[in-house]
Amino acid sequence: MSTVNTMRAISQDDLGGPEVLKEVQVPRPEPRTNEVLVRVRAAGVNPTDWKHRATGGFLGKPPFVLGWDVSGVVEAVGIGVARFKPGDEVFGMLSYPFGHGSHAEYVSAPARWFAHKPASIDHTEAGALPLVSLTAWQALVEYADLQPGQRVLIHAAAGGVGHVAVQIAKARGAYVIGTASAGKHDFLRGIGVDEAIDYRETEFTEAVKDVDVVLDTIGGETSTRSLRVLRPGGIVVSILPIGSDEFHEEAERLGVRSLRMLVDASHSGMEAIAALVEAGKLSATIAGTFPLADAAEAHALGDTGRTTGKLVLTVD
Numbered sequence: 001m002s003t004v005n006t007m008r009a010i011s012q013d014d015l016g017g018p019e020v021l022k023e024v025q026v027p028r029p030e031p032r033t034n035e036v037l038v039r040v041r042a043a044g045v046n047p048t049d050w051k052h053r054a055t056g057g058f059l060g061k062p063p064f065v066l067g068w069d070v071s072g073v074v075e076a077v078g079i080g081v082a083r084f085k086p087g088d089e090v091f092g093m094l095s096y097p098f099g100h101g102s103h104a105e106y107v108s109a110p111a112r113w114f115a116h117k118p119a120s121i122d123h124t125e126a127g128a129l130p131l132v133s134l135t136a137w138q139a140l141v142e143y144a145d146l147q148p149g150q151r152v153l154i155h156a157a158a159g160g161v162g163h164v165a166v167q168i169a170k171a172r173g174a175y176v177i178g179t180a181s182a183g184k185h186d187f188l189r190g191i192g193v194d195e196a197i198d199y200r201e202t203e204f205t206e207a208v209k210d211v212d213v214v215l216d217t218i219g220g221e222t223s224t225r226s227l228r229v230l231r232p233g234g235i236v237v238s239i240l241p242i243g244s245d246e247f248h249e250e251a252e253r254l255g256v257r258s259l260r261m262l263v264d265a266s267h268s269g270m271e272a273i274a275a276l277v278e279a280g281k282l283s284a285t286i287a288g289t290f291p292l293a294d295a296a297e298a299h300a301l302g303d304t305g306r307t308t309g310k311l312v313l314t315v316d
């Protein structure tokens with residue numbers, strides 16, 4: 001039970017497995033200038049959450065509260081906020097990586113990181129979408145400039161990023177090839193994949209060619225091998241931001257492009273995502289929902305690397 005000045009949050013004092021996560025009481029934030037205080041109703045859990053839990057990643061030593069996805073209700077606004085008012089339903093992604101902290105009852109953050117939640121979806125779905133959709137939007141649209149009729153290969157097309165990337169690519173009029181284990185191919189076809197590849201049985205470099213854009217969600221050797229399926233001038237956008245120079249050197253040798261990126265908080269990106277949702281072209285598949293207090297269970301499931309769609313924490 002929280003008092004008016006405190007709130008529940010999921011924090012950790014140590015790095016490690018899901019068991020390091022614990023519910024704590026922390027001061028409830030106040031909205032500063034240009035910020036909205038959002039009462040969190042749902043927040044996605046992403047691989048970056050379980051990676052930071054285990055390694056500290058960009059954040060270093062705990063304690064810290066993880067979580068970048070938010071869907072909720074504006075509780076109060078700081079001076080200067082013109083876009084939203086108390087009671088508005090909003091969704092957004094906190095600035096990556098240092099704006100973290102949505103796995104809590106409230107979060108205060110710049111208003112420009114949010115958009116109005118589409119009325120057609122509930123908070124659970126809205127809380128699942130921001131980080132993965134912004135990642136896919138920035139990779140496919142902003143960096144790769146994906147055009148109608150182009151061929152795109154999406155690795156891990158059933159995953160959190162992959163399943164929204166497929167829908168964004170289809171909305172752009174692209175021909176979509178996706179990789180997943182065979183049991184997920186019906187799911188892939190259901191979200192619009194034109195060609196599904198079982199990466200466990202088939203070497204994708206043998207099965208795919210003349211691709212304009214690859215979305216690499218795997219990293220390592222997959223980044224470099226993906227360059228081989230491109231047509232001249234094509235691009236691999238890798239969302240694994242750290243890797244060997246060989247990726248870029250090989251791209252230069254082959255006359256193709258290579259790029260590594262990190263997702264960035266964005267109001268215009270959130271507006272674009274909201275528009276796709278409202279047009280019925282983008283939805284989130286929910287792999288599981290967990291009350292905030294059970295965040296460790298969500299992390300444990302995510303840690304398997306086998307989920308289809310998104311894991312979401314819900315906050316009463």
Ligand SMILES: NC(=O)c1ccc[n+]([C@@H]2O[C@H](COP(=O)([O-])OP(=O)(O)OC[C@H]3O[C@@H](n4cnc5c(N)ncnc54)[C@H](OP(=O)(O)O)[C@@H]3O)[C@@H](O)[C@H]2O)c1
Nearest residue numbers: 047135156158159160161180181239261262263305306307
């Ligand atoms: N740079 C950025 O800003 C950014 C943003 C978002 C995510 N990421 C990173 O991108 C990666 C993917 O994120 P996510 O949210 O999509 O993860 P996720 O939801 O946990 O991905 C799970 C999916 O990956 C599939 N998979 C695992 N290994 C595969 C392989 N070798 N080939 C094809 N599919 C495979 C699994 O399908 P099967 O069960 O069929 O194997 C499962 O459906 C993570 O490493 C994450 O940290 C980076």
